[in-house]
Every structure is written in C-alpha cells, then in structure tokens.
Amino acid sequence: MTTIGQPLDRVDGNVKTTGAAKFAAEHFYPGLTHAVLVHATISRGRIAALHTDEASAVPGVVAILTHLNALPMKPAPKPGPFNLTSLFSGTSVNYLQSDEVHWEGQPIAVVVAETSSAAREAAALVHAEYTVMKSVVDFEGAEEDAQPQPNNSFFPRGAKRGDAEAALATAQVSLDLRYTTPPHNHNALEPHATTAVWDGDRLTVHDATQSIDWFRTHLALRFSVPMTNVRVLAPFVGGAFGGKFAMWPGTILAALAARATSRPVRLALSREAVYRTVGGRTPSIQRLALGADRDGRLTSLVHTSVTRTGKVGGHFEQVTSPSSHLYASENILTRHDIVRLDLVPNHFMRAPGESIGTFALESALDELAYELGMDPIELRLRNETAVDPIDGKKKFSHRKLPEMYALGAERFGWHDRNPEPRSTRDGRWLVGTGMATAFHPGLSTPVNVTVRLSADGSVLVRCAFQEMGMGAATAQAQITADALGVPFDAVRVEYGDSELPMGPAAGVSVQTASTAASVTQACEELKQTLKSMARKTGGDSNEEILRRAKVPHVEAVIGSESRLGRIAGRIRFLPKFMREGQRWIKAASGVQFCEVRVDAETGETRVSRWVGVFDIGRVINAKTAASQVRGGIVMGLGLAMAEETLVDPRNGRIMNPSLAEYHVPVHADIPPIDVSFLDDPDPTTPLGILGAGEVGVVGVGAAVANAVYHATGRRVRDLPITLDKLL
Template sequence: MTQTSIPTRTPQRVLGEPIDRVDGHVKTTGAAQYSGDHLYPDLAHAALVHATVPRARITHIDTTAADSLPGVHAVITHHNAPRLQPPPKPTLLNLPTLAAGTSVNYLNTDEVHWNGQPVAVVVADSLDIAREAAQRIRVTYEELPATVDFEQEEPNAVPQKNSALSDGGGKKGDAVAALKSADVSVDLRFSTPMQHHNAIEPHTTTAVWNGKALTVHDGTQHIDWTRRHLALRFKLPLNDVRVISTFVGGAFGGKTNVWAGTILAVVAAKVTGRPVKLALSREGVYRTTGGRTPSTQRVALGADADGQLTALIHTSVTQMGRVGGYAEQVVSQSRHLYDAENILVQQHQLTLDSIANGVMRAPGESIGSFALEAAMDELAHRLDLDPIELRMRNEPDRNPMDGKLFARRGLREAYARGAERFRWADRTPEPRSMRDGRWLVGTGVATAFHPAWVFPANVTMRLSADGDVLVRCGFHEMGMGAATAFTQVTAHALRVPLDSVRIEYGDSDLPIGPGAGGSAQTASVSRAILDAAAKLKKDLAALARRNNTSPDEAPATILSRAGRTHHEVAVGADRGIGRLAGQVRFMSTLLRERRKYVKAACGAQFCEVRVDSDTGEVRVTRWLGVFDIGTVVNAKTAASQLRGGIVMGIGAALGEETLVDGHTGRIVNANLAEYHVPVHADVPRIDIECLGDPDPTMPLGVLGAGEVGIVGVAGAIANAVHHATGLRVRDLPITLDKLL
C-alpha cells in the first residue's frame, strides 16, 4: 500500500532548529496588543479599594468624597454591586472549577478575609481620577480575631491528605529507625519565604458588554477556565462569553486563576454600561493575587560509610488562605531522586487569614529542591565525598518509592556532560579553599526535576489547495514562543515549509486549548497537531482514491480534482458529551499512566559564586545547566525558557522575599523598590545544554522546559556559598547578614 505524504516545496529541517519567533516583529515594534491595549469608545477606567485589616465585617463605607469628584461614574460596594453566583466548590471531576483564585464572592459580602481584599471599585473617565477617588473612600470595620503569622502558627499545621492528583505523604520502610542507626547522618531545618510574581504586564482586564454578551480581554493562562468561570459567576450562557488573550506579558503561574481584578472589571462594566479597563497597580498585584507559599522543611538523611542512603526524611509546612489556595508539592522530588532504602515524606498545611496562595513557577519543587539539595551537599561534606559522586551512587534505576519505571531519565548523562563543561574537577573540595583577592570563590551543584504532564487540546487544521496550512487552537502565548513552536511542529508533521503555516491562538472562539501551566502546553498541543496531521493525510488519501488520483499527487492536485479549495479536519470535542467524554479519558489515562511511569524533565545545575570576605556580598559569576527535557522543538526558545527559570531561581536564592506584618497581615514591601528581583548586573552568562533525546511515552517526545529551569537553582547557589565560605545558610534568601 502506498504511504501518503504531503510533498515539501523546499526541503528543510524544522524541528529543533533555533527559528526566530513568528511574533517577534509585532512584539518588538509595539504592534502586539495586550489585554490593556484594546481601545473602545467611551472606555472607562477602574481602581480598587483594598481592606486594611485581615479579618472583619464592614460596618460603614463613606463614598461621599469619591462620588463628588468630577469624572467619577460609579462607586461600587457590597451595598450596590450586582448579585453574582458564588465560586463553585473545586472538584477534579470538573477541572474548570479550579479557576477561582479564592472562594470570596467579591462585593457580595460585608466580610473581609485578608488584608488587601477589594472592598470597593471606582469607575471614572481616567485612571488618575479613579485612583484619586479610591483614596478618598473611608471604610469602618468591626475587626475579628485573625491568624496571620506563619512562624507563630506553624505548630498548628496539620498533615496533608493524599488525593487522586496530589500526594500529601508516603513512606517506604522505617526511615526514622534507619536514620538513628546510620553511619553518617544530617538532620537540618530549612525555611523559604513567601514570594510574589512580578510579570512585566501586571494583571489587566478590559471588559465590554454588548447587550447580554460579554467580551473580556484578559492576560490569562487559562482561557477556557476563565470563560467558564465568568459564565457561571454572571449566570450567562457559555456562548455569550468571549475571552481574548492573544499576548500575555509574563505570568509564571500568577495568571492561572481568575482573581478579583477580572471579576470586578466585568462588574464595573455591567454597572456603568461602558467598556472598562481595570489594570492592577504593582501594589494591587500583591494585595489581590496569590504568590508562593512560605515554607519550613526538615530534611534528614542517613547513609552508610560508602555514601549509600539508608534513610531519607523530608517533611514540610506550607500556608493556605482560609478562603482558598493550593497544596504545593514541596516534598515531591524526594519520592523520585535518590535511591534510599527507607523513605518518609509528609507535607503539612497551615490555614491563615491571608490571600490564597497561588501557583508560582515549579510550585513545590522550586523550594523543596532547595532543602533536599542543600542537605545532600551537607551529607557529601560530612562523608568527605564529592557532591556529584554522592548523587551518582544514589541514582536509582526505578522510582525509589514504588518501583515504577522512569519513562526517561538522563541525569547521569547530564551530570557527566556538565562536570566536563564546567571543569568541576578543577575545584578544591574544602570549604573556603578558593580565593581571588578579597573574593571567596565557591562552586555548587544541584539536581533539577519537574513532572511532565499532558492535558486535552482541540485543534482544527485546514490545508488549502495552494499549500497553505491554518491551525486554530485557543492556546496561550506568554512570551515563551508557543506560536513559533507549534508552527514548527505543524511544518514537521506535514513536511511543509514553515512559511506556509499560520497559527491562530489566544481566543475562546477557537477550539479549546490547554492552560499554560505545568510545562504541559507544548506536549498537549503537539499531540493534537500530530493527530490532526495524521487525520488530514488519511482524508487526502481517501479523497484521491475516490477521484481516481494517486495519493502521491500534490495536495493542490488532489483538491482540484475533487473540486475543493481546501480540506479541514478537527481533533477533540469542545462541548457537550464529547467534552465530558474527553475529560473522563484524560483522567483515566492520567491515573493509568501514573500507576506505570514516572515522567519528568530533569537536569543538573552548576554554578560558581564569589562572596566578598568583608561585606558578605554574593555574586553569581558562572552558570551551566544541562537538561533532559525530551525533544527540543526550538533550540532558541527552549534555552530562553531554561535561562529564564535560572534567573528567577537566582532571585529566589538571593533577594526575593514578601514581608508580612505579623500583627496586621499586611504585605509591607508590595512594590518593586523593596521586593528585590534580579537585574542585569546580578545575572552572569548562563550556558544551556539540552540532551535532546525524546521521551517515548510523551507526544513528540516532549517533556517541557518552562519550569524545570528554576528547580535546584537555589540549592546550587546555597551549596556554592557553603563551598566559598564554610557557612551553611538554610533560610532563604541568602542575604548579607547571614554571611557576616
């Protein structure tokens, strides 16, 4: 039987090549429209009024001064806001119910649940007028008892229970007894602070009502969840809600959920009858959206004299808001990384009167790897063993906890390649043994690990008689180069030139795409594109046979003889029974594969630091990351994603810290002047190498690059600082005072 393929006009290899971004021109010239760039006639602007107490009932709101300000159109409070449906109870049987950032029914209640909760919204002709009016509003509260101090409340944490998709704890053997009898052991306590997202584009929503139909421009990471959430909250038919999110100016998890700003922009537009833009200030992002939870962790390791682990204990305490939040998988990598005979892992949760914590790049693994990798480094030091050698002696062939197969795991190769390129053998192992003038020099390593996911995705693929291909899918472009990657995947699957492929994305009117989270979007959409390409080829072959044409003819010839200008195929089902069946298939496939395989991207992080012996200043001076992320779709964008994760990890290690007043629950550094993120001078040259071998169990062999880059970064820096100074810093961030 003749195998059908679509001829290539210009032979070219596209998969893996460092192709320039297809949206590069519109972004660099300012033509790209983000959620706040859409102009409508009579566009009004909204500003929020935030609660100044952590828990209370509102007894009075004085809006007189705001109402009297020229240019103000409405002041909306719980007294006059339209009634909304409350957020649904989250359930894994209906994934869009996870969309709500909190369980609060904004402006439909007189209750305050955290310091920063929006209690009023002002709509005016300009943003300046709206913000001025918001500052004139006076709110009186009946304050209620509140718990806001993480450190003080830590003893009240309770063990997290296991669920279908989230493991709170687990064990193999008796790790407690094994630790006591170990030849060499370490038992360390670590802490990490609350952290917040600071994307270039703060959360912004432009909401427009056209009769009973709603259009929302929103910088979201999950168009479908946002659309369904808005339809539910405002009691609208799903077809009457459109969410457009063509470009997103960074997110890192912070725009996964629907937060107060989006809901209240829609409320403001409904009340005033005008299009409304609500752009959060930098401070507003901290007050109304959740960031990374703080944590305390215990890592205890026991080993025999040769360095073989006999015990691994990793426990954690993290924070959730009383009105919602996520249980971060802080100890998850300790289930997979090291071949200990006995393992005990357990997460604990603490509920406070705070904003619900949200997802932030590699939630759980980022901070959990810091503790585990620093403890491994300390154990290597006490064993007088090279840190890489210790890791390799404990590199498992199967998953240590349960014996599952690793679908793919290139850690040995990553460490071998990294050690050679980084010249690891040139270091002297003793702490404080390397110096350059007043600078103490140290090197450190750590392991990166992040699970791989695949979610449902729907696409349509249209082939025209002239050879052009149009792919439509409501996925997200947040700066990672998704549109470019899927152009390459399509060209690869159909064997057509890149310039013949066009992608439409970022709109709920398109076939439903997956959320941009969990480093899963590339694998998820790639699977749908490959399925669509296979279906298109099959249809063309059948069409050719029906019209007495050879299946080997060019598509133009096949379509012309069939009297067609194009042929289109669809993959997936967007609604009704088909969508429900798709969700059931997704859950069953996910659970079935979880029982058989551990799928994850991994890597080895190498860094060099210099520490000023007089001031304690830390400078990261050299970095190499070697990663196993499966198939590399675009070498340029993949390396950029991994570098971005490393830069974010440098911030977490050396500067980032959300400070909360232990009495009022108020974030006291809700700005970029006092919340310190890395700048250019803080970041060295970052070299990236990807092994490039596909995972045979994943679509196109892709494992994901967005999040694994941040994992292990803080641990590598802490280990390098210890090598440079002899000081083991166990509390992030690593600041001057901890090194003097």
C-alpha cells in the same frame, strides 16, 4: 524532520518588538471607563461603615460599587476532584456580595471613572470603618498548628517506604536539618489587567490570562450566562509564571463594573494591587533528614514541610515531591502539612513545590557529601535509581541523570575545583562552586484543534492556547510543518481566543506537549484524507491533489466543542492518564552548576558563572527552549538571593509591595548562562516532549547555597542568601 529542533525566530517577534502587539489594557472601546480597586486595611472582620461621598464628588466618577449596591453574582465553585473549574478560583470569596473581610488587601469597593487618574483619586478617598475580628497571619507563629494536607487525586500529601525514622536513628552517618523559604510574589512584566465589555448578556473580556478556556467557564458561571456568551481574548500575555493561572478579583470586578455601568471597563492593577489581591508562592518550613552508610548509600530519607494556604482558598505545594523520586533508599518518609491563615491565598508560582523543595533536598545532599568527604556528584550517582524509590516497581519513562552529571561536569570544569571550603580566592573575592539536580513532572491535558490545508499550500492551525513569551505559536508551526511536510512559512497559527477550539492552560509545563499531541493527530488524519483523495483523482503534491479533487481545502478536527463533547473528551482522557501514571514517572530533569564570588569583608555575593544541562525530551525550537530555561534560572537566582515578601506578623499587611522594595534580579546580577540539552525524545510522550517551562528554576536555590558554602564555609539554610547571613 527539517524544522523541529531548529532555532527559528518567533513568529510574533516583530509585532512584540515594534509595539504593534496589543495587551489586555491596550484595547479601546467607545465610552471606555477606568476602574480602580479599594482595599481592606484589616485582615479579618466586617465593614461597619463605608464612606464614599467624598469620592463620589471627584469629577469624572461614574460609579462606586460596594457590597451595598453591587449586582448579585454566583459564588465561586467549591473545590472538588471532578470540578476542575475550582482550580481556577483564586479565592472562595464572592466579591462585594457581603460585608466580610478575609484578608488585608481584599477589594471592598471598585471606583469607576472616565479617566484612570480620576479613578485613582477617588479610590484614595473611600474610607471604611470595621468591626475587627481575631485573625491569624503569622506563618512561623502558626507552625505548631499545622495539620496534615488532606489527600486528593491531584496532590498526595506524602509517601512512605519502610521505617525512615528508625533507620535514621541507627544510620552510620546522619543529618537532621531545618530549611526555610519565604513567601514570593509574582512580578510579571505586564501586571494583571482586564478590559470588559457587555453587549446585553454577552461578555467580551481582554485579559492577561494563562488559562483562556477556564476563565471563560468561570466567568459564565459567576455571571449566570451560557458559556457561549463569554469570549476571552488573550493573544499576548506579558509573562505570568502561575500568577495569571487563576481567576483573581480584578477580572471578576472588571466584568461586574462593566455590567453595572453598562460601559466598557478597563481595570489595570498597580504593582501594589497585584501583591494585595493575587496569591504568590507560599513560605515553607522544611525538615530534611538523611541517614547513610560510610559508602554514601542512603539508608533513610525524611522530608517534611509546613506551608500555608488561605482560609478562603489556596493550593498546597508539593514541596517534598522530589524526595519521593530522585534518590534510592529503602526507607523514605515525605509529608506535607499546612496552616490556614487570614492572608490572600497562595497560588501556583513557577515550579510550585519543586523549586523550594529541592533547595532543602539538594542542600542536604551537599551537606552529607561534605560529612562523608565525598564528591557531591559521586554521592548522587551512588544513590541513582532506575525505578520509583517508593514502590520499587514503577519505571521512569526517561531518566538520563548520569549522562547529564558527566556532561555538565565537563562543561563546567567541576573536577578541577579544590573541594575544601574557603580554599579558593581571587583578591578580595572568595570563590566557590556548587551543583544541584533539577526535577519537574511532565504532564498532559486534553486539547481540541483544527488543522486546515488549502489548495494554495497554506496551512491554518487553530487552538485557544496562550502565548506568554515562550514561543508557543512558533513551536506549533514547526510541529505542523514537519508533520505535513510543508515549509514552515506556509503555516499560520491562530491562538489566544476562546472562540477557537479548546486549548490547554499554560501551566505545569503542559501546553506544548498537550497541543502537539492533538496537532500531530490532526495532521495524520489530513494525510490519510489526502491519500484517499489521491487514489481517486491522482496527484503527487498536496496542492495538486486538492486541485484535481476540486476542493479549496481539507480540514481535520480533533475534539468536540459541545458541552457533552468536552465532557466525553475528558472522560476518555482520564483513564489513559491514570493508567500511564501507574506505569510511568514522567519528568523533565537537569543538573545546575554554579560559581559564586563572595566579598570576604562585606558578604556581597555575585554569581559569576552558570552551566545547566537539561533533559526536556525532544527540543522543538533550540532558541526558544534555551530562552525558557535561562529565564527559569534567572527566576531561581531571584529565589536564591533576593526575593522575599515581607508580611507584618501583627496585621498581615505586605510591607514591600513594589519593585522598589521587593528585589528581583536585574541584568547586572546575571552571568552568562550556558544551557545545553540532551534532545533525546521520551518514547511515552507526544513527540517525545517533556516540558521546558519550569525545570530551569528547580535546583537553582540549592546550587547557589552550595556554592556559597564552598566559597565561605558558611551554610545558609534560610533563603534568600543575603549578605547579613554571611557576615
């Protein structure tokens, strides 16, 4: 291979850095109008009256849509294991179809105007009167009402081996601890935006989505048109992290407004509107109990969590999943419980479950190491496992944690530290170091592609995947170039358009591996076609073979775009997926090392050094992979030290819906981040790829918390780690 693994520049780098790339809210159509949402100000109830006269009088207002005059829509599909479209419904609410209010912030009207300023002015003048109903919005107050998460084929509610509670009670050394994490909200560089245009019963949508194909399917269902009548375009997406995975009110109501007014509509959410209408990460209350013998071998591991969903939607997060896979113990109990609240439903956010679950697990391992007087890495090595800790049989397809512990410790200088808490000082700064393990499942989904090789030597790859900044088109061009033995510059990739062959959603770190599987299959078919042609006509190079055969190009097609063809593809995929799931545990993994400096008088905490070593299988592009993982670490630093959505426990209103009050890391908060990869292909995955998008955020919270304890002697079990918790 000559291209795969190289740190090549992104093929879309020039258009993005020069401003030539057009994002969802930058497309112009003749007669374009602008829409703004009006939000409910109660968390549960009914609209008794809606006053719009004053808003309608604002010059430039085209229409004000409410439940009293909105066109009918079909409701969102009901969740079900065989109805994957339901995963992409942010909520079950059929917007503007009734007077019901289900959460504070729910859209109750849409103002459409000739200009965005007129729309905003008019939206502020829409006033509602409500019949208020009792609501439940206080997560901690509802903890006692938590119920077991129902089992389903995608998200098991827990796992059990042996009798963990009994083993905990008789363990030589035991800890029984409580950890909490707050809600988080998405803050992508590009807020959610939609430009919607109807031409008869044909809908074109420019959207900041990370799931083009499912958006298309969902819109067709909601507006009762054939799927082929809907076109979704998202060639450039300015970040997403799970927030643009589902269909939220803005997209639906932009399309509804465009249909009602017979005008193109642009609906770009303000930052506050994103907080109030787009689900973020659930808060969590976690119990982490460990039992061990004096040699550090675990005899019991208990990890339970309470998280929230909305009463009108939301997805539970597999918070305790890492505890089912990372460490050996004869007795393990994991369980997920949920409470349903009258809040905007939570949804996926980068490494959902694993990012906050490892905060508890890896912090507790650190606490146990101190209790035993043992090095935290040594404790982990003593509990390393080669098989699934739950069933004792299933193997890991790729598990290189001991190698990563060794490499990371060497690069970081781990063994040079004084393990005693509060023992190292640099002037006014207390210096501490901590580490944690990262673990994120590796999955794949069906993908359709076409690959065309032309007589001039150029190659065209077509697939409706998303580019959200991770370099997806660059990676697929590298894969294609090596598979066909052509120069990288000869490959062009078309993506971001639902009229292309069906692509995967860019979530759960599946996009690169899933697309690569189909791309390499198509390339193999092309090579077989060329060999067959060469036997008949002769020719050494691809170009010469095609010239002698007198054909302009040859093309390989993977998958079918017909409705029945898509269903058949999924039916063929699922048995293989289930068989592999019963045989292997596939996951990207890593080790995070952190150094912090804490002001002894003020509690100000600075992360001063970071080293991460990761096993993501084969590295397709060294530059973009490192960027992906560094971005995950930065996001993890926000989780650890800054980010917290504040919800008023009386009325469910988000109190800090802006970047002025919801704090995310900035350049001054981030140290140099040393990232390295094993670059060892997983033999069971396409091209050996495991996925790089999410593993970087996993373990970061615990690594920081462990370093803070080492620096100060104060253990923080409730994120974020703010200075008030250290004083």
